[in-house]
Amino acid sequence: MSTNRSSRARRRALLSLRGLVALVWMVALTSAPAMGWAQSWPGKAVTLVVPFPPGGSNDVAARVVAESARKRLGQPVVVDNKPGANGALGVDAVLRAPKDHHTFLVASDSVSLLPLFRATPWDLGKSFTPVAVLSTQPIVVVTAASSGLKTMQDLQARARGKPDQVPYASSGQGSIQHLVGELFAHNLGINLLHIPYKGGGQAVTDVIAGQVTVAVLGAAAVLPHIKSGKLVALAVSTRQRSPMLPDTPTLAESGAGDIDVPQWSALFAVQDTPAAVMAQLRRSVEDSLAEPSVKQQLLNLSMETVVTTPQAFQQRMLQDRERWARLVKDRKISLD
Secondary structure, three states: OHHHHHHHHHHHHHHHHHHHHHHHHHHHHHHHHHHHHHHHOOOOOEEEEEOOOOOOHHHHHHHHHHHHHHHHHOOOEEEEEOOOHHHHHHHHHHHHOOOOOOEEEEEEHHHHHHHHOOOOOOOHHHHEEEEEEEEEEEEEEEEEOOOOOOOHHHHHHHHHHOOOOOEEEEOOOOOHHHHHHHHHHHHHOOOOEEEEOOOOHHHHHHHHOOOOOEEEEEHHHHHHHHHHOOEEEEEEOOOOOOOOOOOOOEOOOOOOOOOOOEEEEEEEEEOOOOHHHHHHHHHHHHHHHHOHHHHHHHHHOOOEOOOOOHHHHHHHHHHHHHHHHHHHHHOOOOOO
């Protein structure tokens, strides 16, 4: 009897040992690909595709971070500009790139909103995963110093006297600046005439010349002209006043509703990028953004860094798009 019990106990112990060995083997097999990626990546130059022309905020932020990240990754980090179709050409280029996880996308809020206006085979919130936010900046409502406008209330009064006749410039049809203009106009009960430009440079020139009454543009495009006195800042789009323009009220303070819309630039990886690659790239980018010299370079260009997790950023991005979808429908906004 005792012998039988002892034999059964040995069999149970042997089975348990076999189960433990099998479990360890399964874990090893599962983790092997991740370990392989962690050891072999990057194996060549890393490419950051910017879906806009050189010189814009996304391009500049990408180049500042690329130079610092290169030292940490031990491989060149190349910025590749692929403008066209409101950013869609650059996104398509990343999706068509070799599946070796060396090509990434530097996109803006405007790119994330593109599916609201036309059918796309991709969705920034579903086809890609955020790696890190590279920079943010307030959107600023500006006018020429000679316009006679000093506040958003002045703009509101002028627009009410001339419905659909007071022009405002943005960096493009369907851009985040365009939508901010439509949002504050809706909240103020006015209708402005939207004049889309291909980027902020010519828009700034025309506002200063008095050809367009106001512009709604990122801080990087207008701050030098505000400091020179050629432009007057009427409001910023963030919930808190910007340290760059501490004397400029927010849109909320100006009676334009609860508006909190920072303009952002972020780094994205295609879905299913290995976790080890994501972790290594994120660490190198976040360490770069924490460098005082990188922070200062971006600040000199009117851009700030923020501390957030990829998960929190993606959630905010999706929530914002739901709000913009309602505005696009209510204001009948299109890319035409």
